[in-house]
Amino acid sequence: MKIEVLGTGCSRCKQLHENTMQAVIAADVEADVSKVEDITEIMRYGVMSTPALVIDGVVKTVGKVPSVDEIKKLLK
Amino acid sequence: MLANLASYLVFTVLGLAKGSRLGEAANFFVYDTIKIFLLLITIIFCVAVIRSYFPPEETKRFLSRGKEYVGNVLAALLGIVTPFCSCSAVPLFIGFVESGVPLGVTFSFLVSSPMVNEIALIMLWGLFGWKIALIYIGSGVMIAIISGIVIGKLRLERFVQDYVYTIKMGETAATEQTFRERLKNARNYTVPLLKKIWPYVIAGIGIGAFIHGYAPEGFLVKYAGPQNPFAVPLAVLVGVPLYSNAAGVIPITQALMEKGMATGTVLAFMMAVTALSLPEAIILKNVLKLRLLITFFGIVAAAITLTGYLFNAIL
Structure with a gap:
């Protein structure tokens, strides 16, 4: 599973990255989590409010920081 | 009722003397703190729910x-309800330009979105009353x-960083939310935001309380009263x-106004703080060439200064 956290480096983006890492461990899934900070890459997903969470190329959440539990549900 | 609770806490529980400087400052502090936090919790939550109906992706399509x-008017109005944080300014700007929103319309949005925000409104309403809050909006x-409109007329499109025009935006499927999810998201938004701003609110109310209790009556009339023509531009400068922290600045300005600062000057100062800031300039430098950035700040600062003079003249 490929997970990307889109964000230009604000505090909410870091929080989302952290929550995602915790969710991956808690859900016990094989996943490659990466941060995408390049604006051209972010725009390619059509995202206008950061942070956003992308799982296997599909935008799951935009402009908010979902909790660890919510991300766990998205991972299934 | 809140005022009674505050004076009970300060004068009865803490035993401070009524009319003493410390007592008055403490009373101001306790009353404002309780009132502001009640307002902040309620209104940030409600606005977060309302906002979930106006995601920037929709706003863009609409504009x-x-x-x-017409676009400028709509953009300025949508700026009130659309979520905006300065860290989203760049993707937002690119998204607007890419989808063909005129540059001037994009700027109307960029000005109104941070300036007319719910935190500023709550603080103004709570501390100055609804009239000032309405004048501010x-x-x-x-x-x-x-x-x-002015930026649109100046035809400054070539001063947008060139790479902005090369970006191709993908389509995002809009995620539909149930009402329950909206409430939950609003809570997830309100709690961290309050955690982030509470020290500024307390510091602002603290400084305001100090001015309220200790600064002599009318000591600002000479410098910042309606008679001093330089007060407004100075307040804007x-x-x-200053980085917009409406939550921290407004209690201070309330105390300043009480000590004789003119209303228009106070309004101009608050607008300058919320609408423009150094961090915002640095972020926008990523998408705007220096000339457009300076033009943008210059026009908005000039408009705010004129507004300040206007209200000093008529209020």
Whole structure:
């Protein structure tokens, strides 16, 4: 599973990255989590409010920081 | 009722003397703190729910159909309800430009969105009353409309960083939310935001309380009263680089106004603080060439200064 956290480096983006890492461990899934900070890459997903969470190329959440539990549900 | 609770806490529980400087400052502090936090919790939550119906992706689609003038008005109004944080300014700007929203209309949005925000409104309403809050929204929206129209007329498209025009945006499927999810998201938004701003609120109210209790009556009349023609531009100059923390600044300005600062000057100062800031300039430098950035700040600062003079003259 490929997970990307889109964000230009604000505090909410870091929080989302952290929550995602915790969710991956808690859900016990094989996943490659990466941060995408390049604006051209972010725009390619059509995202206008950061942070956003992308799982296997599909935008799951935009402009908010979902909790660890919510991300766990998205991972299934 | 809140006022009674505050004076009970200060004068009865803490035993401070009524009319003493410390007592008055403490009373101001306790009353404002309770009132502001109650307002903040309720209104941030409600606005977060309302906002979930106006995601920026929708706003963009809506504005890209519009023309100038009507578009500027719509953009300024949508700026009130659309979520905006300065860290999203770049993707937002690119998204607007890419989908064909005129540059001037984009700027109307960029001005109104941070300036006319719910935190500023709550603080103004709670501390100054609803009239000042309404004047603030009204003039904020007007400034956004006019600045956007002027920037549009100047034809500054070539001063947008070139790479912006090369970006191709993908389509995002809009995620539909149930009402329950909206409430939950609103809670997830309100709690961290309050955690982030509470120290500024307390610090602002603290400084305001100090001025309230210790500064002599009318000591600002000479410097910042309606008679001093330089007070407004000076307030704007000081306010522009400051980072918008409406929550922290407004209690201070309330105390300043009480000590004789003119209403228009106070409004101009608050607008300068919320609408423009140094961190915002640094972020926008990523998408704007220096000339457009300076033009943008210049026009908005000029519009705010004029608004300040206007209200000093009529209020």
